[in-house]
Amino acid sequence: MxxxxxxxxxxxxxxxxxxxxxxxxxxxxxxxxxxxxxxxxxxxxxxxxxxxxxxxxxxxxxxxxxxxxxxxxxxxxxxxxxxxxxxxxxxxxxxxxxxxxxxxxxxxxxxxxxxxxxxxxxxxxxxxxxxxxxxxxxxxxxxxxxxxxxxxxxxxxxISARMVPPDGLVVLSSRRHGDRERLDRFLEGKLVKEHRHSSSALKFCLIARGEVDVYPRFGPTCEWDTAAGHAILLAAGGSIETPDGKPLGYGKPDFLNGEFIAYGRR
Missing domain, CATH: 3.30.540.10 (Fructose-1,6-Bisphosphatase, subunit A, domain 1)
Structure with a gap:
């Protein structure tokens, strides 16, 4: 090396x-x-x-x-x-x-x-x-x-995250860790164009590329699952927030994340 x-x-x-x-x-x-x-x-x-x-x-x-x-x-x-x-x-x-x-x-x-x-x-x-x-x-x-x-x-x-198009959100969810009831509640009242599924932290990069608008995550993750993708998404103009609208932070006990929503530009 x-x-x-x-x-x-x-x-x-x-x-x-x-x-x-x-x-x-x-x-x-x-x-x-x-x-x-x-x-x-x-x-x-x-x-x-x-x-x-x-x-x-x-x-x-x-x-x-x-x-x-x-x-x-x-x-x-x-x-x-x-x-x-x-x-x-x-x-x-x-x-x-x-x-x-x-x-x-x-x-x-x-x-x-x-x-x-x-x-x-x-x-x-x-x-x-x-x-x-x-x-x-x-x-x-x-x-x-x-x-x-x-x-x-x-x-x-x-690459750059996008603003939500006039024809509605493209929503990304996990292939394995979905909570359909929570997702439906989150999307209630929102115009949704398409649902997509993906595995791994690649989901953050799809938002950063401007292909997807939002990725709600309602199950547990760890900081090492999100940090790299979070940095890329932030640099591309997107964000990751907790359900109460605060930025997802790091340095938590045992490096455990709670629920979060990853967004493109807003």
């Missing part, structure tokens, strides 16, 4: 970290694909979610690379946290890593899984990289107006 050590002053924003983080995400994605075979075996963790050897292998790529890049910034990663190995204490700035988001989709070979790396400062996601190993797409951002979608072989294309 090439030398990715960054200037630690961080006085000039976080964009300078993006090239290295993009490389780290891609390298983790290539490791994941080595396990993407017909005989993927998943184990069930204590919280009921699945984990595979690919999750651990990707994490083993990402963690040392981030520690090398920013030695003074702690890293909170899903599998390390599940093993009780997260760094102790309150952190004003920290990395949040989901080495393989959408493990069920990985096991089922749908292609809808991602590598998520986010950086949080003072409770706000300030940098995000999301990589889709199967098709090679990558999303990245580090501040307002910086969101890009990199299609393999074509380079970066700036």
């Amino acid at each position: 090439s030398d990715r050590r960054a200037d630690q002053s961080l006085d000039h924003g976080f964009a300078k970290l993006l090239p290295a983080v993009r490389t780290i995400a891609r390298e983790a994605g290539q490791v994941i694909l080595r396990y993407y075979t017909d005989t993927v075996t998943a184990h069930v963790k204590s919280d009921g979610s699945p984990v595979t050897a690919a999750d651990h292998a990707a994490e083993a790529v990402i963690l040392p690379a981030l520690h090398h890049l920013t030695p003074d910034i702690p890293v909170i990663s899903e599998e390390q946290h599940a093993a009780g190995k997260s760094p102790p204490g309150d952190h004003g700035i920290y990395w949040l890593v989901d080495p393989l988001d959408g493990t069920r989709s990985f096991v089922e070979h749908t292609g809808e899984f991602t590598v998520n790396i986010g950086l949080v400062k003072d409770g706000v996601p300030v940098l995000g990289v999301m990589y889709l190993p199967v098709d090679g797409d990558l999303y990245a951002a580090a501040g307002p107006g910086t969101a890009v979608h990199c299609v393999q072989g074509r380079g970066d294309v700036p």
